[in-house]
Amino acid sequence: MYKASNGSGELMENKVIRVGGYIRVSTQEQAKEGYSIPAQTKCLKSYCSARNWILHELYIDPGYSGAKMERPALQKMLSDIKKGLVDLVLVYKLDRLSRSQKDTLYLIEDVFLKNEVAFVSINENFDTSSAFGRAMIGILSVFAQLEREQIKERTQMGLAERAKNGMWHGSGITPIGxxxxxxxxxxxxxxxxxxxxxxxxxxxxxxxxxxxxxxxxxxxxxxxxxxxxxxxxxxxxxxxxxxxxxxxxxxxxxxxxxxxxxxxxxxxxxxxxxxxxEKDWKLTDKPAKSPFDATQLLSGVLFCGNCGGRYYGAGCYRGSHDPNSPKRRYEHIYSCYSRTKTKLEMIKDPSCKNKNWKTETLDNYVIMRIKNLRLEGEIENLIAKERPKNPGIDQRKALEKQIDDIDRQISRLLTLYQLEDVPTAEIGLRLSDLTRKKKTVEEAIENIPLYEPELSVAKAKSLLADAEEIFNCGTTEEKRSLIHALIRKIILTGNDVVIEWAFI
CATH class of the missing domain: 3.90.1750.20 (Putative Large Serine Recombinase; Chain B, Domain 2)
Structure with missing residues (x-):
């Protein structure tokens, strides 16, 4: 049975190689020559036959985008790899595995090679059993990512063209009526x-x-x-x-x-x-609030990436020190408490020099990111790329390995029983002991806490249904409520903005 030597991915000669053939075709690609499921299947089978490899299973994802990892056949293949059922993953073309550079490298380096499984892509004529093939993976993945960006760009152009022709773009939320x-x-x-x-x-x-x-x-x-x-x-x-x-x-x-x-x-x-x-038009029958009662949209979720302190809504005059100058203007900003020294109890590092942000600039950026969540598959794509691993994942893997070891011991005992090399009574005692150990480990796995995000995907999508209306026409409080429901925190470091979503 084949296993990669010392995790290097190098093929060992005179070993049976069990191949997991992965096939993916999106809805748009079904009719393309070479991309259909039958065409890919024929190609993979012929390749295995020519090398005397055993095709363990074909993992087929019909109608799934390569931009997402949530594909049933892909997940089953990854599960089989971790169980030791696959020695080599074979695809017709690199982008069948994924169109994301990050996802491709994760699968090859963190899943395949770490489980001593080689990876071969027929169209690009390389495999990870060679040093050259491993070096080429990163380069070819860049082009797969580029193709995905081009597809997104062409999609946006297509939607714009449909609008110019008077047709509904078919994305987002259909208007009431x-x-x-x-x-x-x-x-x-x-x-x-x-x-x-x-x-x-x-x-x-x-x-x-x-x-x-x-x-x-x-x-x-x-x-x-x-x-x-x-x-x-x-x-x-x-x-x-x-x-x-x-x-x-x-x-x-x-x-x-x-x-x-x-x-x-x-x-x-x-x-x-x-x-x-009309100037005096109001949202409700109640008297209008003073503009000074309004709060900043992002206050409460902004954190400094330098000192760990909070950002708050502030303001300053720009343009001229002369209060009567026409160039003098008041500008709303977000600023780190440590930098402004306004509240001593909020200062984390008096030497912090993290930049101030124009309120309008940062607000518009965050609103744009939230609106983009309404694009099909965007939330799922973010989850696949950014959701942290279960804090107990390493513990779970170690326990699952123990179960695999116990299962192998049980299998060997049953083989000895069939060969009658060991007394039946002794085998019974060993089996009883191994069964108890396995049950104990299984109970330990069940007690490992699973990672639960603050906000479910279903709830996030429900909130996003009203996002366009709220950001275009809602009150400050309605906008703040939506932002604070979707976002756990925003970390500002220089010009970098990192959003921690509540559903990840």
Missing amino acids: YDYDPASNQLVVNEYEAMQIREAFDLFVNQNYAFTKIVKTFRNKGYSHKHGVWAHSSKLRYILSNKTYIGRINWNGEDYPGKHDPIIPSSLFEAAQKKLA
């Missing part, structure tokens, strides 16, 4: 929801209802929509300013004539915009 028809790439009026949209515009423009009163009215009537029930007043502001309802398509801040039917007339929409622009 419409359903998305993927066959025609167009929005189709949902009459029940459209009725609610028309009523919202009428109550706002003609009956002078505040946002909260409209939401309360809809809740009392039992109205609902595809995204749930009416819960946020910010959703109303977003709806009332959304040109989709007059037959326009918006993409990246630009709007184009759409091919879908409008729900309201342009005259009613313009009246709503005029009312929204």
Whole structure:
């Protein structure tokens, strides 16, 4: 039976090599020559046959992107590798394994080679059993990552082109009042929801209802929509300013004539915009708060990467020391407590010189990162790359190795029993002892705590459903609530911004 020599990945001659053939094809690649499942299968089988390798199993992931690690067949193969069932992983092309440089190198270096399993990619004509092949892995992975970035860029260009042609981009959240028809790439009026949209515009423009009163009215009537029930007043502001309802398509801040039917007339929409622009318009029937009551969006989650202290919202004058100068302006910033010396109890290192951040710059960056989470697969991709290993993972691996050792001892005892080389009574005692040991180890594994993120993926996606409306039209408190729910902390070190997500 083949095992890589001393973990080097070098093939040992005259040994049976058990091959795990991995095949992946995304939905877009199904029809491409050479990429189909039958084509890859034929290629892998022929390659094994020519080298007298045994094809242990074909691990096939149909319709899965190479940008993510959460693929059922891939995970099964990794599990079999750790069980010692595979000696060599074979793929048709490097990007079948992954399109991410980081993931590719992780699989080869931290999974395959550490378990003394070689890796061969047919198309690139290299394998990790040679020094040259191991050196080439890093280089070829760079190109796999580049291809993924190019795919993302082409996707964005395609979505922009669809918007220019008046078709809904088909990503993100479909507006209330419409359903998305993927066959025609167009929005189709949902009459029940459209009725609610028309009523919202009428109550706002003609009956002078505040946002909260409209939401309360809809809740009392039992109205609902595809995204749930009416819960946020910010959703109303977003709806009332959304040109989709007059037959326009918006993409990246630009709007184009759409091919879908409008729900309201342009005259009613313009009246709503005029009312929204009025200086004294308010979100609720309550008196407006003083602007000084507003809090910074990111205060409470910002930490200094130099001294470990907190950042807080502050401000300073720029442009001129002359208070009467037209160049003098007040600028909102985030600053480390240690640097500003404003609260002695908050200072971690008096010599800290970590930079101040313009509030607008940092806020916009974080909001952009949150909006990007709505892209398909983005949350899962972040989890695969950034979620820390279970704190008890090393302990679990050690215990699982003990179970494997016990299973091998049991297997040897059963072989001796069949050969009648050892008295039955002695074998019974040994088996009883090994069984007790195995049960003890299994109980120890069950007691190892599993890593649990603060926020589930389902809850994160639920929060993100309203992100666009909240960031465009919500109150400061609504924006803060969303940010603080999704983000555990943000670490600032010089120009670097590291976001620790609550779902990772």
